[in-house]
Amino acid sequence: xxxxxxxxxxxxxxxxxxxxxxxxxxxxxxxxxxxxxxxxxxxxxxxxxxxxxxxxxxxxxxxxxxxxxxxxxxxxxxxxxxxxxxxxxxxxxxxxxxxxxxxxxxxxxxxxxxxxxxxxxxxxxxxxxxxxxxxxxxxxxxxxxxxxxxxxxxxxxxxxxxxxxxxxxxxxxxxxxxxxxxxxxxxxxxxxxxxxxxxxxxxxxxxxxxxxxxxxxxxxxxxxxxxxxxxxxxxxxxxxxxxxxxxxxxxxxxxxxxxxxxxxxxxxxxxxxxxxxxxxxxxxxxxxxxxxxxxxxxxxxxxxxxxxxxxxxxxxx
Amino acid sequence: xxxxxxxxxxxxxxxxxxxxxxxxxxxxxxxxxxxxxxxxxxxxxxxxxxxxxxxxxxxxxxxxxxxxxxxxxxxxxxxxxxxxxxxxxxxxxxxxxxxxxxxxxxxxxxxxxxxxxxxxxxxxxxxxxxxxxxxxxxxxxxxxxxxxxxxxxxxxxxxxxxxxxxxxxxxxxxxxxxxxxxxxxxxxxxxxxxxxxxxxxxxxxxxxxxxxxxxxxxxxxxxxxxxxxxxxxxxxxxxxxxxxxxxxxxxxxxxxxxxxxxxxxxxxxxxxxxxxxxxxxxxxxxxxxxxxxxxxxxxxxxxxxxxxxxxxxxxxx
Numbered sequence: 001x002x003x004x005x006x007x008x009x010x011x012x013x014x015x016x017x018x019x020x021x022x023x024x025x026x027x028x029x030x031x032x033x034x035x036x037x038x039x040x041x042x043x044x045x046x047x048x049x050x051x052x053x054x055x056x057x058x059x060x061x062x063x064x065x066x067x068x069x070x071x072x073x074x075x076x077x078x079x080x081x082x083x084x085x086x087x088x089x090x091x092x093x094x095x096x097x098x099x100x101x102x103x104x105x106x107x108x109x110x111x112x113x114x115x116x117x118x119x120x121x122x123x124x125x126x127x128x129x130x131x132x133x134x135x136x137x138x139x140x141x142x143x144x145x146x147x148x149x150x151x152x153x154x155x156x157x158x159x160x161x162x163x164x165x166x167x168x169x170x171x172x173x174x175x176x177x178x179x180x181x182x183x184x185x186x187x188x189x190x191x192x193x194x195x196x197x198x199x200x201x202x203x204x205x206x207x208x209x210x211x212x213x214x215x216x217x218x219x220x221x222x223x224x225x226x227x228x229x230x231x232x233x234x235x236x237x238x239x240x241x242x243x244x245x246x247x248x249x250x251x252x253x254x255x256x257x258x259x260x261x262x263x264x265x266x267x268x269x270x271x272x273x274x275x276x277x278x279x280x281x282x283x284x285x286x287x288x289x290x291x292x293x294x295x296x297x298x299x300x301x302x303x304x305x306x307x308x309x310x311x312x313x314x315x316x317x
Numbered sequence: 318x319x320x321x322x323x324x325x326x327x328x329x330x331x332x333x334x335x336x337x338x339x340x341x342x343x344x345x346x347x348x349x350x351x352x353x354x355x356x357x358x359x360x361x362x363x364x365x366x367x368x369x370x371x372x373x374x375x376x377x378x379x380x381x382x383x384x385x386x387x388x389x390x391x392x393x394x395x396x397x398x399x400x401x402x403x404x405x406x407x408x409x410x411x412x413x414x415x416x417x418x419x420x421x422x423x424x425x426x427x428x429x430x431x432x433x434x435x436x437x438x439x440x441x442x443x444x445x446x447x448x449x450x451x452x453x454x455x456x457x458x459x460x461x462x463x464x465x466x467x468x469x470x471x472x473x474x475x476x477x478x479x480x481x482x483x484x485x486x487x488x489x490x491x492x493x494x495x496x497x498x499x500x501x502x503x504x505x506x507x508x509x510x511x512x513x514x515x516x517x518x519x520x521x522x523x524x525x526x527x528x529x530x531x532x533x534x535x536x537x538x539x540x541x542x543x544x545x546x547x548x549x550x551x552x553x554x555x556x557x558x559x560x561x562x563x564x565x566x567x568x569x570x571x572x573x574x575x576x577x578x579x580x581x582x583x584x585x586x587x588x589x590x591x592x593x594x595x596x597x598x599x600x601x602x603x604x605x606x607x608x609x610x611x612x613x614x615x616x617x618x619x620x621x622x623x624x625x626x627x628x629x630x631x632x633x634x
Contacts, residue, residue: 010450053471072421101463101487108486109429109537116426122436125595126588130581133327148410160351168485169425170418271443277435278442 003305004044006064008031009051011073018294023301026282030054033063049297052076052094053207053263054235058084069304071297074284075099075158077314078095078207080235080258093310095116095296099284104161106283107202107232110256111150113277115142117254120274136299138274139296143199143226146170151198153191153215154233155181155302162202174198190211192275195222200230214266217242220252226253232283235261244269247276320622321361323350323381326368328390334492335611336366341616345453347371350461364621366614369393369411370551370580375401386621388614389394391601392416392475394631395524395551406611410627412613416601421478422518423600424549429502430594432459432517434571437591455591460516460543460628462486470532471522471550472498473626491515492523507592508532512539517547524551534559544569549600552578561586564593575600 002024008014019025028036036071040048045064050056061067070080072094085092113119120138122194124130145260148171153161155177163173163185172175174186176194181187188194191214195201201223205211215229215238223229229252231238240261246252254275260266263281271278284293296312303311319341324333334539336342343362345353362381367373369389377383387397389411396426402409422556428434437455444578465488469476471496480502491503493511498504505511508531512518518540532546532555540546546569548555557578560574563569564587572594577583579597588595601610613629620628 063504102461105429105462105486106433109424109433109435112422112426113430113435116391116423116596118426118596119439121434121596121599122594125583125597128588130597133581139599140598141602141604141607144419144605145422146605157414161626165482165485168482204467260548264450266442266448271445277439279435279438280402280442280447280456282433282438282456285458287458288461290458290461 003047003301004118005301006037006042006045006048008033008048008056008060009054009073011051015073015294017160018250018298019301024300033060047071047301049073049301050080052079054079056070058082058087061085061088061090062127066092069093069300069310071300071304071310072314073249073297074293075103076207076234077317079238080314082314091304091310092314093296093300093304095293096312098292098296099289100157100161101288102286102289103158103283104165104204105256105286106279107158107162107204107230108165109315110258110279111200111202111228111230112145112276114230114254114256115144115276116176119277147172148200149174149198150200150202151175151188151194151204152204153177153187153194155179155183156204156206156233159202159204162204166202191219192222195219195243199223200228200267203233203237205233206235211237213237213239213242215243217240217246218228220246223252225250228254228256230256232240232258234257235263240267240270244273244280246272322618323354323362323365323393325350325365325373325377326371326390328366332390332607332611336618337616339615342534344540348564350377352596356380360551363389364618366390366540369396369397370606371396374398375404377401378405378407386410386617386627388617388621388627389631390614391610393524393551395553397631399631408621408627409631410613410617410629411608411631413629415609415613416603416606417474419603419606420475420549420600421442421482421521422603423596424475424479424521424547424573425482427549427575427594427596428517428519428545428547429462429619431547431571431592432461434459435592458512462488464489464517465517466491467517467519468505468511468627469494469502469519470494471520472496472500472513473521473523476519478523479521480599508536509539515542516543517545518552520546520548520550522550522554522626524553528554530554530556530559532556532560534563537563540569542567544572545571545573547573549575552576552580557584557587561590564590 005023007027047069152175258279322340326342364386407445469492575596
């Protein structure tokens with residue numbers, strides 16, 4: 001009989017296909033598990049698959065007395081209460097780096113689309129305004145990439161890939177992270193100093209309680225009227241109200257966002273703005289990235305059911 | 318008295334401001350010169366400023382018996398009949414490389430926006446479809462950049478910058494151009510071979526009679542159903558009818574276009590398509606790029622009126 005895996009978050013069926021070949025999946029579709037399955041069924045669950053951003057605390061863990069492994073699909077595990085998991089001897093796994101290139105690439109896509117105003121440009125051509133020689137203030141020349149100062153907040157695998165790509169665009173790259181690394185980019189000891197220096201802030205920091213709303217009105221103000229912010233990390237890192245205000249009153253020039261505080265909801269006050277490019281959390285959403293993330297999930301689940309340590313275990317868990 | 322310069326193409330006044338400080342500008346606004354100025358006024362013109370893509374043949378040159386210099390704003394000079402200019406002892410100048418980074422960056426922007434479907438993504442968030450969990454077939458995972466085969470057609474300054482940027486995205490880069498260079502990219506001896514190999518064709522070739530419609534139905538067919546074409550060179554390089562057909566019947570997956578056969582007109586059959594990202598010929602349209610191009614224009618005009626050779630002279634002219 002196949003080992004059982006509870007699917008805790010809402011995932012498209014296509015993303016679960018490879019797991020279904022190997023395990024018996026109890027798919028909650030993202031609903032509370034007790035609404036979909038009986039307490040008896042849940043009692044036998046030893047492993048679950050979750051999206052790293054889905055809140056998963058002690059109360060939930062206690063619904064599954066035999067739970068031994070929480071496997072996150074993707075790099076993030078910010079929704080999982082690691083302390084509660086450790087106290088219950090539950091291993092937490094993820095897919096480190098599997099989606100780093102894909103996420104770095106959506107960061108670049110959002111930065112370029114925002115700074116070169118590609119939504120406005122596309123609409124200017126499609127509407128016939130270009131053919132009609134209508135003036136478009138939004139289409140005035142903007143600063144380009146060579147010499148632009150790009151600040152990368154967080155220098156993990158995604159941050160490094162963003163930095164390498166930006167350097168190829170002949171931009172200057174600076175970064176702030178907890179540690180200074182042996183990297184060819186200027187290190188700033190605080191986020192404030194980075195924001196003072198750069199005109200584009202790329203948020204690539206691992207999300208958690210200590211990064212909650214650190215990109216606030218003050219940081220946005222330091223980017224200035226020609227400044228941009230791009231977030232591909234987690235919505236929680238930006239104070240979304242402060243962001244709406246900064247974009248509305250032109251404190252900053254624009255933003256590129258793949259993540260939001262309350263996904264899949266992006267506030268109307270945000271989505272009404274013309275100087276933002278939005279994506280529906282598709283950073284890791286490429287074919288290669290999904291294959292790589294699924295490889296990590298399969299390796300974690302297979303090892304767990306074989307009684308071995310998770311090969312891609314969250315380090316601090 | 319300031320030297321007179323005829324403005325042959327339609328340019329925004331802001332782009333001419335630095336020239337107006339040094340020269341007396343006779344601005345046609347892009348209209349036939351004789352509609353705006355008397356034959357007598359035109360008879361005294363020794364230098365003109367043009368957009369490289371504007372048709373400028375022998376008949377036009379003969380309206381200006383004293384014409385000694387045609388200065389193109391930008392890198393291109395495909396509209397200028399170089400043979401006719403040489404026969405009349407008219408020097409032709411341009412701004413080589415001044416906009417190369419800016420144009421390469423719009424190529425990258427269009428490629429990323431098209432392959433990651435950023436227009437669809439943005440609309441999916443703005444419309445509330447994401448919040449409503451509506452399915453969107455266009456949002457299915459697509460191939461990303463790592464390992465992607467990018468074919469660069471033309472290896473001048475812009476092509477090289479595109480290639481270097483793509484390499485930083487962990488893509489494989491191949492190219493076709495008249496010459497094979499000592500570059501770390503795979504060389505293909507024909508455009509057909511490059512199209513067979515790559516999934517994204519980046520058109521960065523210098524336009525001219527010999528490149529007219531070389532990207533035709535056959536080349537597009539070789540890119541295949543997962544293939545993309547990005548054009549930042551000139552509209553004339555692509556057979557636009559064949560492109561509309563290939564995009565409509567899904568012979569290829571999508572396109573990113575900054576240039577068109579009859580600018581500023583993009584055909585309705587093209588602009589109705591959802592799998593294309595359009596820009597209104599803004600490749601060189603960044604602040605730094607304009608400053609660099611204007612520097613070349615000023616250097617060319619200053620040298621010409623001082624009786625010296627143009628420092629940025631078109632080589633074949």
